[in-house]
Amino acid sequence: MLQIKELKAGIESNQILKGINLEVKAGEIHAIMGPNGSGKSTLSAVISGKEEYEVEGGSITFDGKDLLELDPEERAHNGIFLSFQYPVEIPGISVSNFIKSSITERRKAQRLEAIPSKDLLKMMREKMELLSIKKGYLSRNMNEGFSGGEKKRNEIFQMSMLEPKLAILDETDSGLDIDALRIVANGVNKLRSVDNATIVITHYQRLLDYIIPDFVHVLHNGRIIKSGGKELALELEEKGYDWIIKEADKKWA
Amino acid sequence: MGLIKNIKLYSEEIQISADKKEILTSFLLNGFPTTKDEEWKYTSLKKVIAKEYRIENKGKIIDSSVIEKYSLGFKNRIIFSDGKLINTPTIKGVNITGFSEFESATTDSILQLNKALSQNGFTISVDKNTIVENPIEILFFSTTENSFSQYRNQISIGENSEVKFVERIQNLNSSSSFVNHFTQTNCAKNTKVEFNKIQNNTAESQLIDTVNVYQDQDSTCNINTLIFGGSFTRNNLNFEQNGSNCESNMNGVSVLNDNQLADNHTFVDHKSAHCRSNEMYKGVYLGHSKGVFNGKIMVRPNAQKIDAFQSNNNLLLSDTSSIDSKPQLEIYADDVKCSHGCTIGQLDDDALFYMRSRGIGIEEAKAILTYAFAFEAIENISAKQVKTLAKNLLAQKLNVDLDFSL
Ligand SMILES: Nc1ncnc2c1ncn2[C@@H]1O[C@H](COP(=O)(O)OP(=O)(O)OP(=O)(O)O)[C@@H](O)[C@H]1O
Numbered sequence: 001m002l003q004i005k006e007l008k009a010g011i012e013s014n015q016i017l018k019g020i021n022l023e024v025k026a027g028e029i030h031a032i033m034g035p036n037g038s039g040k041s042t043l044s045a046v047i048s049g050k051e052e053y054e055v056e057g058g059s060i061t062f063d064g065k066d067l068l069e070l071d072p073e074e075r076a077h078n079g080i081f082l083s084f085q086y087p088v089e090i091p092g093i094s095v096s097n098f099i100k101s102s103i104t105e106r107r108k109a110q111r112l113e114a115i116p117s118k119d120l121l122k123m124m125r126e127k128m129e130l131l132s133i134k135k136g137y138l139s140r141n142m143n144e145g146f147s148g149g150e151k152k153r154n155e156i157f158q159m160s161m162l163e164p165k166l167a168i169l170d171e172t173d174s175g176l177d178i179d180a181l182r183i184v185a186n187g188v189n190k191l192r193s194v195d196n197a198t199i200v201i202t203h204y205q206r207l208l209d210y211i212i213p214d215f216v217h218v219l220h221n222g223r224i225i226k227s228g229g230k231e232l233a234l235e236l237e238e239k240g241y242d243w244i245i246k247e248a249d250k251k252w253a
Numbered sequence: 254m255g256l257i258k259n260i261k262l263y264s265e266e267i268q269i270s271a272d273k274k275e276i277l278t279s280f281l282l283n284g285f286p287t288t289k290d291e292e293w294k295y296t297s298l299k300k301v302i303a304k305e306y307r308i309e310n311k312g313k314i315i316d317s318s319v320i321e322k323y324s325l326g327f328k329n330r331i332i333f334s335d336g337k338l339i340n341t342p343t344i345k346g347v348n349i350t351g352f353s354e355f356e357s358a359t360t361d362s363i364l365q366l367n368k369a370l371s372q373n374g375f376t377i378s379v380d381k382n383t384i385v386e387n388p389i390e391i392l393f394f395s396t397t398e399n400s401f402s403q404y405r406n407q408i409s410i411g412e413n414s415e416v417k418f419v420e421r422i423q424n425l426n427s428s429s430s431f432v433n434h435f436t437q438t439n440c441a442k443n444t445k446v447e448f449n450k451i452q453n454n455t456a457e458s459q460l461i462d463t464v465n466v467y468q469d470q471d472s473t474c475n476i477n478t479l480i481f482g483g484s485f486t487r488n489n490l491n492f493e494q495n496g497s498n499c500e501s502n503m504n505g506v507s508v509l510n511d512n513q514l515a516d517n518h519t520f521v522d523h524k525s526a527h528c529r530s531n532e533m534y535k536g537v538y539l540g541h542s543k544g545v546f547n548g549k550i551m552v553r554p555n556a557q558k559i560d561a562f563q564s565n566n567n568l569l570l571s572d573t574s575s576i577d578s579k580p581q582l583e584i585y586a587d588d589v590k591c592s593h594g595c596t597i598g599q600l601d602d603d604a605l606f607y608m609r610s611r612g613i614g615i616e617e618a619k620a621i622l623t624y625a626f627a628f629e630a631i632e633n634i635s636a637k638q639v640k641t642l643a644k645n646l647l648a649q650k651l652n653v654d655l656d657f658s659l
């Protein structure tokens with residue numbers, strides 16, 4: 001589904017991603033861990049098409065398409081979804097209108113008929129119940145005055161409405177209380193199917209008890225320096241990053 | 254010929270008092286303000302007054318369907334057609350009649366002209382202790398081609414009363430029109446007044462709208478101005494706070510395109526202690542449009558404990574649009590809080606990316622963000638119906654789909 005080869009990207013003269021290789025197949029869940037500032041959010045932003053970052057080399061293909069050729073909205077139309085580490089506040093636009101716009105625009109791009117407002121609303125209500133989101137929420141302005149956890153839930157709510165093929169969750173667990181964590185993880189698991197895939201970026205092994213990954217990768221200094229199964233996360237929890245980083249630094253020195 | 258000549262000829266046809274004649278003479282001597290006047294430095298009337306105008310007061314009958322088309326849907330409606338008052342609502346505790354003479358300041362030549370020659374307008378007095386629940390809608394239609402019209406209105410609000418107005422000036426043909434509008438408002442003790450000005454006139458419409466507000470203690474007056482249409486718009490909002498604990502609030506949204514110009518000139522004269530003023534003006538400029546903001550705040554020596562806040566935020570969405578923004582603070586008291594801020598910016602890239610990553614195309618995303626930017630000034634409108642209306646008008650203007658209002 002997603003193939004990243006030797007991806008190098010940065011901002012101005014500062015190279016942040018220094019040669020990323022990653023393959024994600026349909027049906028898989030990948031976890032990316034790594035110290036602060038290692039490039040995890042940058043990688044997710046580059047996959048989603050943030051223009052601020054310049055791609056200096058390598059490639060990203062998604063379902064055989066050259067992703068780097070597409071605008072962010074086209075990537076979304078093709079089924080890519082990024083749950084932001086820091087969701088943006090958009091005053092004046094209600095959650096419901098925002099979601100309606102994104103669904104309508106995607107269907108337009110796919111040459112599908114718009115879903116009537118009434119049906120959309122029904123869908124929203126169903127998903128909200130699934131995610132234990134309070135009623136008044138739909139008419140609130142997008143992320144405005146939302147608590148940290150509410151913003152994250154709102155991201156997952158949008159994800160569940162958009163049903164992406166590839167979801168990238170950038171520290172969606174940070175700021176969630178224990179119940180919310182379980183609810184959000186449940187939401188992710190419910191969406192899981194043989195046709196879609198998820199990349200979970202997290203600092204905490206705890207989330208991976210709920211969303212069980214097929215692969216765990218460690219990102220450090222713009223490179224994936226170690227990959228393994230779900231046990232790797234447990235090992236990291238116990239031993240920290242030092243031991244891998246030392247090995248890697250030797251290798252890239 | 255131009256407007257000055259048109260006015261001269263008109264003044265010869267009508268009977269006016271010696272006082273008015275004197276004022277008119279003074280006007281004709283000075284003419285309209287030019288960019289040499291400090292208050293008109295960035296806004297030129299040259300093109301506006303070079304055109305030919307007809308000054309008509311006949312009041313053609315207009316079809317009710319036309320009225321419905323432009324009405325904002327309120328129950329209580331005051332309607333003018335070419336100057337003539339053709340409808341007044343009956344509201345308990347509110348007395349509404351047509352034009353009446355009243356004393357007013359003639360601080361500029363625009364107001365001189367208005368005082369000397371106006372024959373149309375409304376007079377509203379609200380009794381003491383009267384809460385008018387439904388906003389009063391005031392519609393000014395013009396059917397005459399190339400019309401120059403002047404309105405002169407007076408509002409007095411009795412103690413402890415509350416009232417809201419929604420105003421709209423509408424030209425019913427595609428030729429140019431020019432309106433010199435003046436409203437004087439006296440707010441007695443403990444009153445609450447809100448004006449909502451929907452300035453969404455035709456492309457060739459021109460307007461100078463002056464409101465002078467005189468506030469007694471404990472009164473609150475809000476003026477919300479939405480400028481979407483018209484080729485030339487100048488708003489002069491002047492507040493005089495004559496008692497303690499007054500509040501004057503101004504919110505403005507301009508969304509301009511093509512060669513539109515809109516100038517918001519505000520003046521708050523803090524003459525008493527323990528008062529507040531709040532201004533939030535938002536401008537969105539596309540095409541070759543131009544915005545002007547001039548916010549003057551005067552705090553007189555004895556006006557201590559004043560809280561005056563002013564902000565003017567602008568989005569320039571084309572390389573050929575411009576904004577001139579000028580705060581003007583004159584503070585003669587020492588225990589006051591005054592702040593002002595002016596920003597000129599583009600749309601926030603992070604927010605744009607957020608929306609695009611959710612599949613919203615760049616144009617739509619820009620429109621939504623522009624809407625969000627301007628919305629803040631609308632949020633402060635207290636009349637709920639008016640707020641909804643303003644939101645919808647703004648969304649319409651920016652092509653944003655808000656159909657999902659839950
Ligand atoms: N827009 C930017 N301008 C300048 N530097 C940037 C920018 N974006 C990222 N960086 C730098 O790139 C590096 C990687 O940042 P990134 O946000 O990808 O890290 P991260 O792995 O997501 O960290 P965290 O775990 O703290 O979220 C950091 O050193 C960061 O300062």
Ligand SMILES: [Mg+2]
Binds near residue numbers: 042085170171
């Ligand atoms: Mg990050």
